Amino acid sequence: MKLKISTNLLSVVVATVFLVSCGGSSDSDEGTEFNVSVESTPAYYGLGIQFTPPLAATATSDSGREMFTDSIIGFEHEFGTSYELRVVEKDVDTNNVADGSATSIELVEVISSQPDAIGTSYVYNEVTLEGNPFTANEQTAGVYAFYQYEFLCAENVDCDGLVAIADSGGLVSVEFEYTGGDVPITLVWWN
Numbered sequence: 001m002k003l004k005i006s007t008n009l010l011s012v013v014v015a016t017v018f019l020v021s022c023g024g025s026s027d028s029d030e031g032t033e034f035n036v037s038v039e040s041t042p043a044y045y046g047l048g049i050q051f052t053p054p055l056a057a058t059a060t061s062d063s064g065r066e067m068f069t070d071s072i073i074g075f076e077h078e079f080g081t082s083y084e085l086r087v088v089e090k091d092v093d094t095n096n097v098a099d100g101s102a103t104s105i106e107l108v109e110v111i112s113s114q115p116d117a118i119g120t121s122y123v124y125n126e127v128t129l130e131g132n133p134f135t136a137n138e139q140t141a142g143v144y145a146f147y148q149y150e151f152l153c154a155e156n157v158d159c160d161g162l163v164a165i166a167d168s169g170g171l172v173s174v175e176f177e178y179t180g181g182d183v184p185i186t187l188v189w190w191n
Helices: 002-023 159-164
Strands: 032-038 058-061 066-068 081-093 101-115 121-128 134-136 143-146 149-153 171-178 185-190
Touching: 134 159, 143 159, 159 185
Parallel strands: 149 185
Antiparallel strands: 032 058, 032 081, 058 066, 081 101, 121 171, 134 143, 143 149, 171 185
16 A cells, blocks of 8 residues: 555656646747847938838847847847847747748846947938938927937037928938937037
8 A cells, every 4th residue: 555655646746747847948938048249329221221220229149140229129229338238039929920930039138238438429421311310309308319319419509400301301411429318419510
């Protein structure tokens, strides 16, 4: 009788361990983790390139793979700050993709962040004035945006004039300067 109870108990323990181990996540469910470096300055790609945001910061993985930071779920790039990130790439099951699956890249942790030096200059030449690349923040006076990145306006710079022509179809060159703070860049010149 004792042997039968011990055998049954042993069977229950083995079955429990088996079920718990099968119920856990496998490496493919957890995804693949890797590090990426994010540049401090977003690149301007313009409106002509399909599938690319007009203004986007890029990230490069340890293996040299490049991606846009807006594709990293849970991460928001601040203009003028470079980052080292730990991300995970996961398979996502979806019926809307031709091959039946896709991947997502999610932020695991910000390993480090380094703002540029105060006074660092960022020049963008030949910005297309279509689709309103420059807007004024309706909730906060004196705050503007160059696509998704907010900026302040330096004294004697006509930011309202720039916003007024933002959908005129012309070209403009702009210069920002890193000033730090909640809105880290300031428009110091445009023509």
